[in-house]
Amino acid sequence: MxxxxxxxxxxxxxxxxxxxxxxxxxxxxxxxxxxxxxxxxxxxxxxxxxxxxxxxxxxxxxxxxxxxxxxxxxxxxxxxxxxxxxxxxxxxxxxxxxxxxxxxxxxxxxxxxxxxxxxxxxxxxxxxxxxxxxxxxxxxxxxxxxxxxxxxxxxxxxxxxxxxxxxxxxxxxxxxxxxxxxxxxxxxxxxxxxxxxxxxxxxxxxxxxxxxxxxTAVPHEDMMSSPRVETMEGLSVTTYVQSGFFSVFKWDVNGLASVPENETYRLASVINGSASLVHKEQAYSIKKGDHFILPASFGEFQLEGNCELIISQP
Structure with a gap:
């Protein structure tokens, strides 16, 4: 895994x-x-x-x-x-x-x-x-x-x-x-x-x-996003949208953060900074421009560093 x-x-x-x-x-x-x-x-x-x-x-x-x-x-x-x-x-x-x-x-x-x-x-x-x-x-x-x-x-x-x-x-x-x-x-x-x-x-x-x-939808209706921010130690999570097609979040990592297990798989793109992703004593370096998928039931892991990620899931 x-x-x-x-x-x-x-x-x-x-x-x-x-x-x-x-x-x-x-x-x-x-x-x-x-x-x-x-x-x-x-x-x-x-x-x-x-x-x-x-x-x-x-x-x-x-x-x-x-x-x-x-x-x-x-x-x-x-x-x-x-x-x-x-x-x-x-x-x-x-x-x-x-x-x-x-x-x-x-x-x-x-x-x-x-x-x-x-x-x-x-x-x-x-x-x-x-x-x-x-x-x-x-x-x-x-x-x-x-x-x-x-x-x-x-x-x-x-x-x-x-x-x-x-x-x-x-x-x-x-x-x-x-x-x-x-x-x-x-x-x-x-x-x-x-x-x-x-x-x-x-x-x-x-x-x-x-x-x-x-x-084309007529008349046009604005679908305005109302971001929600949740802060935990070392990590700030902004929820932008949760729809029938996808959910999209922004993770701001600042220090050491523990990320709990997620049932479904997640898509991740590092848009700024760098960090270490540690899972079951295995460390992976992530940096701006990297893109990866965390498989379903990946389990809890840690992020340590300073970076911004856009996360999505179905």
């Missing part, structure tokens, strides 16, 4: 940059690297186990072959995906389907409810979060006329902010934002607007307006 450390998979994007290298020391494939798929069993970028008896195995393989590590889950596929996003430029305005719609229209893919922890962003940064249309007809009219400034809602953001983004929410990260994203394991995105920009071959990216209009 060991933590499962994972090798990230990097995805190049038209809006990506180099912050993943500068901030985390990752070896990225290009100057347009937008996404680090940190903990992934999705076929478009599965993570590889880096340690222990399962070293070299893909996470999706381990999910099927060793279900006891995950508490004998009922889901056919690993349900979560952890990413770090470097928005060097504005992302497209987009929306994601729910499970029912994706199952029918996307060959059985999961829907995509997600959430964002803002690791860092430029001063006066903002994002697009929701729309102002009162009816679906108004939404269609505004999109057809290109009235983006009146249709789209913009909100100011700052480091440490957290946003819950249910399926059906029109959204876009904007330039100068570094985000840890926890989401359902899905790669389905419907683009609504991409600023008419072109790729290196002079082509615009495909839009998916019919599907986007069908799945």
């Amino acid at each position: 060991q933590p499962l450390f994972l090798k990230p998979v990097f995805q190049e994007r038209i809006w990506g940059g180099t912050v993943l290298r500068e901030e985390f020391g990752y070896s990225i494939p290009s100057e347009k690297t937008g996404e680090c798929w940190a903990i992934s069993a999705h076929p478009n970028g599965p993570s590889i186990i880096e340690n222990g008896p399962h070293k070299g195995k893909r996470l999706d393989e381990l999910w099927k072959e060793q279900p006891e590590l995950f508490g004998h889950p009922k889901e056919e596929v690993f349900p979560l995906l952890t990413k770090i996003l470097d928005a060097n430029m504005d992302l497209s305005v987009q929306v994601h389907p729910d499970d029912d719609y994706a199952r029918v229209h996307e060959n059985g893919e999961l829907g995509k409810t997600e959430c964002w922890y803002i690791i860092d962003c430029k001063e006066d940064a903002e994002m697009i979060f929701g729309h102002n249309a009162a009816t679906r007809e108004e939404l269609m009219d505004q999109i057809e006329q290109g009235n983006w400034s009146s249709l789209l809602r913009r909100v100011k953001i700052k480091p440490g902010d957290f946003f819950y983004v249910p399926s059906g929410t029109i959204h876009a990260l904007c330039e100068g934002t570094l985000v840890l994203e926890t989401q359902q394991s899905s790669d389905t995105t419907y683009r609504v607007y991409d600023y008419d920009r072109k790729d290196e071959n002079g082509n615009t990216r495909e839009l998916h307006l019919d599907k986007a209009i069908e799945v």
